[in-house]
Amino acid sequence: MEAEASGLKKQQLHTKLNGPTNSMVTPLLTDLYQFTMAYAYWKARKHLERAVFDLFFRRNPFGGEYTVFAGLEECVQFIANFKFTEEDILYLRSSLPNCEDGFFDYLRGINCSDVEVYAISEGSVVFPKIPLLRVEGPIAVVQLLETPFVNLINYASLVATNAARHRFVAGKSKVLLEFGLRRAQGPDGGISASKYCYIGGFDATSNVAAGQLFGIPLRGTHSHAFVSSFMSPNEIIDKSLCRNDGSSTCEDFVSLVQTWLRKIQVMRSGVPNFCAVALALADLGYKAIGIRLDSGDIAYLSIEARKFFCAIEKEFEVPGFGNMTITASNDLNEETLDALNKQGHEVDSFGIGTYLVTCYAQAALGCVFKLVEINNLPRIKLSEDVSKVSIPCKKRCYRLYGREGYPLVDIMTGENEPRPKAAERVLCRHPFNESKRAYVVPQRVEELLKCYWPGDSGKAREELSPLKEIRNHCMRQLDQMQPDHMRRLNPTPYKVSVSAKLYDFIHLLWLNEAPVGELQ
Amino acid sequence: MEAEASGLKKQQLHTKLNGPTNSMVTPLLTDLYQFTMAYAYWKARKHLERAVFDLFFRRNPFGGEYTVFAGLEECVQFIANFKFTEEDILYLRSSLPNCEDGFFDYLRGINCSDVEVYAISEGSVVFPKIPLLRVEGPIAVVQLLETPFVNLINYASLVATNAARHRFVAGKSKVLLEFGLRRAQGPDGGISASKYCYIGGFDATSNVAAGQLFGIPLRGTHSHAFVSSFMSPNEIIDKSLCRNDGSSTCEDFVSLVQTWLRKIQVMRSGVPNFCAVALALADLGYKAIGIRLDSGDIAYLSIEARKFFCAIEKEFEVPGFGNMTITASNDLNEETLDALNKQGHEVDSFGIGTYLVTCYAQAALGCVFKLVEINNLPRIKLSEDVSKVSIPCKKRCYRLYGREGYPLVDIMTGENEPRPKAAERVLCRHPFNESKRAYVVPQRVEELLKCYWPGDSGKAREELSPLKEIRNHCMRQLDQMQPDHMRRLNPTPYKVSVSAKLYDFIHLLWLNEAPVGELQ
Incomplete structure (x- = not known):
């Protein structure tokens, strides 16, 4: 007994x-x-x-x-x-x-x-x-x-x-996201990649099944299809947005964004749409998360985006706007991370897929x-x-x-x-x-x-x-x-x-x- | 209704x-x-x-x-x-x-x-x-x-x-075996590799689970551990082998093999042990399947083995002995198959693993x-x-x-x-x-x-x-x-x-x- x-x-x-x-x-x-x-x-x-x-x-x-x-x-x-x-x-x-x-x-x-x-x-x-x-x-x-x-x-x-090797090159301060599910070698190639990349030092995955199975934090952005599914702002039917603290409701959030857009556009930059939305959100007490760069010269674009965020922080007195998260995710691997470091960049967070999970090298x-x-x-x-x-x-x-x-x-x-x-x-x-x-x-x-x-x-x-x-x-x-x-x-x-x-x-x-x- | x-x-x-x-x-x-x-x-x-x-x-x-x-x-x-x-x-x-x-x-x-x-x-x-x-x-x-x-x-x-690319290089007459399970990217990396390599022109797999799931033919050889687990022929307790047609039983098959080995050893070759067993089996009406080459210069060794098989066929009048299957399986890929073809070889069957299933290239x-x-x-x-x-x-x-x-x-x-x-x-x-x-x-x-x-x-x-x-x-x-x-x-x-x-x-x-x- x-x-x-x-x-x-x-x-x-x-x-x-x-x-x-x-x-x-x-x-x-x-x-x-x-x-x-x-x-x-x-x-x-x-x-x-x-x-x-x-x-x-x-x-x-x-x-x-x-x-x-x-x-x-x-x-x-x-x-x-x-x-x-x-x-x-x-x-x-x-x-x-x-x-x-x-x-x-x-x-x-x-x-x-x-x-x-x-x-x-x-x-x-x-x-x-x-x-x-x-x-x-x-x-x-x-x-x-x-x-x-x-x-x-x-x-x-x-x-x-x-x-672990990607973490080593990226440095400890960066956020590393595993985005490899679609390119992995089969379904559990994807699921086990999420698990073992987490062990090796990644912070989160886009793979919802791996999140459910192992409790790994989930992260994601949005795709091009999402943007191009909207033909015009008129498609937004419900234009209202309640303030974050619940104190009141902005009846036309779209107009608020457009007002900001006009103010920003004189500054000439590639990210005015995002900033207009982020500023309008800030007006209502919300904090926008950040942007994702998925093509082009990431080092250059991240530096330009950071400058612009800082300029907005100063111009419109929005504390913390300069620290907006910049995520990059275009066919990254050890070599490109190393090259970005050498070039200098302002990326906070890297989404890494194909080269990571298929162990392409x-x-x-x-x-x-x-x-x-x-x-x-x-x-x-x-x-x-x-x-x-x-x-x-x-x-x-x-x-x-x-x-x-x-x-x-x-x-x-x-x-x-x-x-x-x-x-x-x-x-x-x-x-x-x-x-x-x-x-x-x-x-x-x-x-x-x-x-x-x-x-x-x-x-x-x-x-x-x-x-x-x-x-x-x-x-x-x-x-x-x-x-x-x-x-x-x-x-x-x-x-x-x-x-x-x-x-x-x-x-x-x-x-x-x-x-x-x-x-x- | x-x-x-x-x-x-x-x-x-x-x-x-x-x-x-x-x-x-x-x-x-x-x-x-x-x-x-x-x-x-x-x-x-x-x-x-x-x-x-x-x-x-x-x-x-x-x-x-x-x-x-x-x-x-x-x-x-x-x-x-x-x-x-x-x-x-x-x-x-x-x-x-x-x-x-x-x-x-x-x-x-x-x-x-x-x-x-x-x-x-x-x-x-x-x-x-x-x-x-x-x-x-x-x-x-x-x-x-x-x-x-x-x-x-x-x-x-x-x-x-x-x-399909491996099949193209190997040619239609060769038997192609997928041996990749242990090196595949995870369990269903292995299982789906077996399925899709079969679609692409392979003949069989070593993966028993894939055989069960999809009905793909199974094939295999044996490993080095098997050979080295035997310290001497004395470990073979049951030495008898019934003739293939059931007509009688050879009471000491090991001695029969050793008799053949002595006859063959004067011919000096790397495959006498196999041939002695194959000849003893032939005595009892069985047909040995063949050998696997897993290291060394496969083109050369396969040609030498073929010569030896043919010499035995002639010397001891064993019809078909020269056609013994020669399988090769040492880190093969498109390039090595191509090189073997150029060099000339006598391989009938290729077992391909790592480079095939991980799509290493x-x-x-x-x-x-x-x-x-x-x-x-x-x-x-x-x-x-x-x-x-x-x-x-x-x-x-x-x-x-x-x-x-x-x-x-x-x-x-x-x-x-x-x-x-x-x-x-x-x-x-x-x-x-x-x-x-x-x-x-x-x-x-x-x-x-x-x-x-x-x-x-x-x-x-x-x-x-x-x-x-x-x-x-x-x-x-x-x-x-x-x-x-x-x-x-x-x-x-x-x-x-x-x-x-x-x-x-x-x-x-x-x-x-x-x-x-x-x-x-």
Whole structure:
């Protein structure tokens, strides 16, 4: 009874695991070969062998030296609800007609209760080779998870990183709006772009569905069609507008606007219509929000508009009119933001769509999922291309921080090696380059991989954070990086290392596994 | 009773309109500004005004001169089920706290029964400026459709075009497999990639969920992890294999493979293990499928493998062994396929992932949705950039075919102009260049826009075709194009024109709308 109550309490502490945001994310959202391999494992009676896989990427995207890790919550929601339906089994049976019945009975019984997922917290700044997820469990089950996990993390991390890079160029004081839904790669390309751009530092989205699903603030402007649907001011039937304080009603707001327009037109500018409306609104106690520039030379136009707003503030004594928000939104990307900064501009807020959400500059992140251990025996993937060699063994990962609070280096160790200690010397070795090594005395040591899905109820599970907290975590992580890793031009690579013991082990294994060449 | 029965019959003829594939495609999957504009229309009592919008793109993707149109079925499924839930209304109310109650009552009552959608058939080859969809209805409703329609069509058409381009380079005889799920932009980025790559000419996918949803053939290989999960042949417990014809059982298949391996190893090649297994299988009446090359020089390795297969066929007298399927799958794209062709290769089947599904070479198509008429009055969008000027009026579109069966030119006319006739001279004018015009005598005239969603039950609605038929239609459409539009290098632009009457009207409207410049 008490155990039950405490179990219930524990459950209530946790985010509800109702399944992934997109109901199309089911155990069938995987590659066929995961099932054919699962069958082969089953036939070889290997399917229950305990395997450890690392999910990691090999290169930071966008020519940068950092990546924002995202997509973890969706992965946890997925495995928490992993179960084949009878309809799924029926379809699999028809697709794999040569498999024995017993295999489908086995699939029917699968859930992820004996799978363990250790992961870096979502929104963290991460680097190549370091496992983002370490997944351990029966090999047949863990292989089935490969494709959905990689799918859920690749784009999420890519677009979160893209958002962080746009934020970096735009600067902290600007408002960044994600306007990408219509150009995104499909409906949930749009919805997940909104979610992960928010994590990466955007302030709001135009996507109403994403607002509803995730509580992201909504923002918008209006389109050209709206303007051109009005043939003349005569179409405005109800011309009255109540004062903001409710004290009286202006019976002909349109005339009030036209009066202002005549006063302004002597000042000759491109934004008189907006200003006339804004001034008439000010007369009635309302504050207009601002303008959007969607074409032309945005730097120049924003400066001219600002001058005009300031001139009006002075001319007609309307306090704050000069601070009117100027939003820009014409095919913006990192490069155009950078060019605007160099040119000088008066834009307060950027609406960014296509280049942000499709990750136009690099449309894919190459996360992979590699076997590193089976039955407690380490496995290595060799390749003539050293960047493709995987780091074997079930590992622990740490981030070592320096005196100024910056992360200095990430280090991977074997599972059972002692944890590096603050204020003690740690030898950090490049995993594949013998001569690259350094002693580091960390001020602080952070273990990166935490348990997000427990094999049994004995282990404490990390809480999944609300979106807003993931975003805050991401902002803090980006802030604490040494600036030379973050700059757009020639950033310095952040160091990723292995312990001396793991280094020796990798190279011993490599020699054992690699075929000996023979010259003829 | 009779009317009811006939209605039922009509309904049964049609594809079931159960809603979009992805249940996240709801009326909230739109930009916030569509709601703020809808509110403004409602306040101005303009929301029921009848508007016509064209959905079109301005430039073909991937540096080519054609595009495959896809995504129509999802759009029709969407409007057929367009309805706000009470939960949606609650959320909108909280997001737009300044809107009057009456507006939400209005939203509650909206469906798309008074919207008309005319469209080009899905899988057609299409060109810039020609409307893919012409959407007519109450302006507030049609504006709400803009974002989801553009979202559903942009990526679908982009990735179908990308698939068609890969097919073009690979040639008709090759098997093309879509292997992109793990690198796609999110879960339904993967699922819709599988659907639209199939339309564009791929033969199969690795994505099991897409197989289940759409009946697309499934294919797969196996991963490196599978191989490295086995430490030695001793792990194979059940060594027996029954002959394919059931006549007897080989008790030690592993030894049979090893016997073959010793015979082959004197031939020195990279594929002896596969061949030993394939030969042992052949002994028992099975046919091995083939190998996958996933790294190294694919052209060279495929030629060497083919030589080896042929040598084995000859040496051991195994008929057909030389035709063993060789699949390749290492970061392939249009360029690498082209390079392989130039180098010469023996690959039968290509597995293509990242570059195909993320449309890496150009990650977005720029479909737009422009107001062309309101209350029977034409609207034009002007721009200093002539490629951004929209073509006004509710229009009809025709494809004119020549003697050899090739399409010669697409032409847009006003809605009430007479239809161009076969064997009669038609003046086709460039919409914005006065000097570009030509008389065309078409052999055949095809009207492009057909009714896919009726305003009332009086009109015949075009049937939504099954996926396989859409794919066949696409293959036929691609085949009938004149080759100079299709080539990868410097393709010839296909001509898109307007009638003489529409030309005159556009330019009259332009003069009327454009502000007269004033030099100072």
